Amino acid sequence: MHAVVCIKQVPDTTDVKIDRKTNTLIREGVPSIVNPFDIHAIEEALRLKDRFGGRVTVISMGPSQARESLKKAISYGVDEAILISDRAFAGADTLATSYVLAQTIRAIGDKEPVDLVLCGKQAIDGDTAQVGPGIATRLGISQLTYVVKIRSIDLEKKEIVVERQLEGGREVLRAELPALLTVVKELNTSRYQSLPSMIRAARYDPPVWDKDSFDRDPSLLGLKGSPTKVSKVYVPPPREKGGIIAGDPEDPEKTVAELVDKLLECKIIG
Ligand SMILES: Cc1cc2nc3c(=O)[nH]c(=O)nc-3n(C[C@H](O)[C@H](O)[C@H](O)COP(=O)(O)OP(=O)(O)OC[C@H]3O[C@@H](n4cnc5c(N)ncnc54)[C@H](O)[C@@H]3O)c2cc1C
Incomplete structure (x- = not known):
């Protein structure tokens, strides 16, 4: 079983401040963490590795600071953690972000086929929940969102059965592998990091993949590949x-x- 987990480094706060001039999030002075939902995606991948053997690869697209998040993933016990970073990716919206992540997963899969891709259900800063489905669509694989339980996996039949969390209950779905899952916090409880993994993490220097590390169409990268235009960002006025x-x-x-x-x-x- 080869699982790839996508993680995003996010500001450690839900009280996000906005730069009124540029309409972007103010990240300076705010400590960063791994997006909380992504920690549960890592945990599930590790549990599957414990059951089936295999390998867990973690990827994150972001600036150099995202190395810290990848080291954190190593401290939980994943096998490899790759930083995807290049100036050409700057200004990416969710479409361009999911393109780069999908192309990276394709390239990883060329070396060792990928059975499962795991993402958080959403990032606590951008909050769109679009990146997971975007990756699955680009890869042409099954997408199972808001997964709260993996009921079974049959690697021979290439089949997965999951429970999705809905507002009024749960939905059970069977899908073909490879599949992409976006996961909710109720899926599992994250393990404590072991001392050997923490030592490995402290010494780990994540490999960096740039735009030349995978097959890509330059017009789909970064700002050029981002059709989203943010016309206004504002904090809603407090209710009277x-x-x-x-x-x-x-x-x-x-x-x-x-x-x-x-x-x-x-x-x-x-
Ligand atoms: C026009 C525009 C320009 C932007 N420019 C920038 C910019 O210059 N710099 C910048 O930092 N952001 C920029 N953003 C924000 C950026 O597009 C989003 O942060 C990113 O696409 C993820 O979207 P999200 O936060 O809504 O993630 P969601 O879709 O809510 O995330 C769901 C899951 O997808 C995975 N995921 C999401 N992002 C990543 C990632 N980067 N690496 C690995 N896995 C991931 C995680 O598993 C996460 O839990 C821009 C957005 C727009 C609209």
Whole structure:
């Protein structure tokens, strides 16, 4: 079993600040972490390796600082962690990001076929949840999103059965391998890092793949390959404080009149 896990380095906060001039996230001064959902993707890949043997490869597209996230992945016990980094990837939207990740996975698969690709359900900064499905579409493989449980995997029949988390329950799906899964936190509890893995991580220098490391169409990279235009980014204005009409149980007509006046004033009726 060869599993590839995609991880993203994100700011360690959900209170993201926005640069009003450039409409981009302010990342300076905010410590970085591995996107929390991706930690669960790593854990699941390691559990599958424990069951079936094989290999876990982690990849991350990002600037040089993303090395720290890859070292973190090594500390959990993955076999290899690759940084995908090149100036040509700068300004990538989710379409261009998923293109680079898909081409990387193809190149990895040429050396050792990939059975499963795992992603988090979404990144806590960009929050689009588009990259996983984008990779699966580009690779032409099954995509199973919001996976909360892997029921079974049959490597001979090349088949996987999973449970997807839906708002009102769970959906059971059977799909062909190779497949891409996006995972939710309830899938598993992450293990503690072992001392030997932590020592290996401290010494690990992630290999860097640039634009020449895989087959690619230059027009689909970075800003050139990004059709998304961000017209405005803003923090929604805080909601106005609500009012309570206490009412008078002795005089319900007065209470109703007060309520109707308020609804007229707010132009909800009238
Ligand atoms: C016009 C435009 C320009 C942008 N320019 C930049 C820029 O210059 N620099 C910049 O940092 N961001 C930039 N972004 C943001 C960048 O496109 C997104 O952060 C990225 O595509 C991931 O989207 P997301 O955060 O919504 O991830 P989601 O789709 O929510 O992530 C889901 C999962 O996909 C995987 N994943 C996501 N991103 C990566 C990654 N990079 N490597 C490995 N796995 C990943 C992870 O498993 C993650 O859990 C830009 C966005 C737009 C729209």
